[in-house]
Amino acid sequence: MSDIAKVYLVDDDLDFREATKELLDDENIPTQIFDRGKAMLSTLDPEWDGVVLCDVKMPTMDGFEVLSAAQEIAPEVPFIMMTGHGDIPMAINAVKAGAYSFLEKPVQPAYLLSQINQALNHRKLMLENYRLRRRVLRFSDMGIYFMGTSKAIKLCRKKMLDVAPLPVPVMLYGEAGTGKALAARTIHEFSEVSGEFYDIDCGTLSEEELSRILVLPEHKESTIFLRALHQMPLNLQNILVGFLRQSKGPRIIASVKGDPAALLAEGGLGEELYYLFNVATIELPPLKERGKDISLLLDSFMQDAAKKFNKRRKMISPEQLQAFHKYDWPGNVRELRSAAERTIIGLAVDLKARLGGKTQGQNISYEQAMYDFEKSLLEQTLTESGGHKGEAAKLLSIPRKRLYLRLKSVGLLE
Known part of the structure; x- marks a missing residue:
């Protein structure tokens, strides 16, 4: 099967293909055979961990043309060339063109196997090094994510x-x-x-x-x-x-x-x-266990909000920042992002009422519950409208004047 093959064997000689595949199968090296280079190239993947074993003399595309095309698709996949009509200049040209090695037919089975295993080990080491380098580079960038x-x-x-x-x-x-x-x-x-x-x-x-x-x-x-x-x-x-x-x-x-x-x-x-x-x-x-990360995240969220709502970046006073750090943030990072957006829009961010999460689980009056609900609804609507009060009034289906009065009544407008 192509999805588990470790060797792609390309040769127009049916007897050689079958004999070589039988040899490799006996050594537990899964092999897929092709009689033309074009068919092999259609399955070649740059992240494949196998080796190409290809004849030089073939109709339509010879081995050098297949090698050139393979270099475009998967330049790091080892490519072993074979020929029954080889000479030293041809071998030199093959290596210069990017071939891993050059073999002259008939190839002794033991030598063929040693060349394939060397190429497979070389490919395995290359992929492991690549993945290690990628992990090291990504580790330095993970803080961005x-x-x-x-x-x-x-x-x-x-x-x-x-x-x-x-x-x-x-x-x-x-x-x-x-x-x-x-x-x-x-x-x-x-x-x-x-x-x-x-x-x-x-x-x-x-x-x-x-x-x-x-x-x-x-x-x-x-x-x-x-x-x-x-x-x-x-x-x-x-x-x-x-x-x-x-x-x-x-x-x-x-x-x-x-x-x-x-x-x-x-x-x-x-x-x-x-x-x-x-x-x-x-x-x-939880955010309350992340200390100074609150300042870092707040700064990032405010930058995002300024771009999102096309508004100028606002400065946070030392007193406001201190309140942010004292607050226990029951909604964690999600709540901090919401607070940053409200700050950019120009809405009040009142953290005192919930410092330490003291309102959690307490019985409250009907009036207080209605007050909290209205304030939350108004805050959410203003966030959705990007701080535009006319648009917020439309979303709530109320006159703009009434919106202003309700905003004042819940402390969202001075």
Whole structure:
């Protein structure tokens, strides 16, 4: 099969093709044979870990023409040339053209095998070095994808980098808003998979949809991110268990809110699925444990918001910044981004009322609940309208004058 072949043998001599393939098969070297160079070139991949073994004298395209075309497609794949009419100048020309080696027929089986194994080992070493260099370079850039200089986030990035190239399912867990979707995408970007990244909401997934997603051919070399895995019904979890046991198909990354062990105890995660994911679990730290990362993220989010809403960048006073650092951020990075956007739009960001999360779980009056709801609704609408109050009034289907009055009543307008 072409997807497991380690040698592509190109020769118009049927007897030689069959005899050489039998020799290589006996040595457990999977081989695919071609009688023309053009057919081989259509399957050649620059990331293939095999070797091309090609005759020189062939109709339509001779070995040198095949070598030239192969150099355009996959220049680092070793190309061994053979001929029954060889001479020293031809051998020199072959090596100059990029051939790994040049063999003269008839080739002794032992020597042919030694040349192929050398070329395969050379190719394996090249790919390993390439992947190592890519990981080292990407490690220096991971902070661009997943920002922060705190000890907690550095440890998180290290774990992400460690699991990225491994063919294992990954479980991301932590509080809401800690960036689990961004972490999943970052792992995908730093992995060895060549396909796309698919974000799937488990809360709305049907059995038919899950089964189809897992077996789609275009997903084979991709990453499937299963968001909120604990919301997936147990019958669907069993389907996923069966898929993960096969160790084939797309890379699976899942996220859950909270501690996976606690979700297992509560019945949100099935036992088999829990242990399949338990090989690689990564906790996303809450923002309150990331110290000075708050300033770094706030600055980045404000820059993004200024571009998004086409507004000038605003300065944060030392007092405001101090309040940002004292706040416990129950909504984590997601809430910080929202606060940055409100700041750029020109809306008040009142953190005092929830410092330390003291309102969490407390009984509040009907009036306070209505006040909080209205304020939240107005903030969300202004964010959606980019701070344009006329557009916000239209979204709410109220006169602009009434909008101004309501904004003043909840402290969003002086």
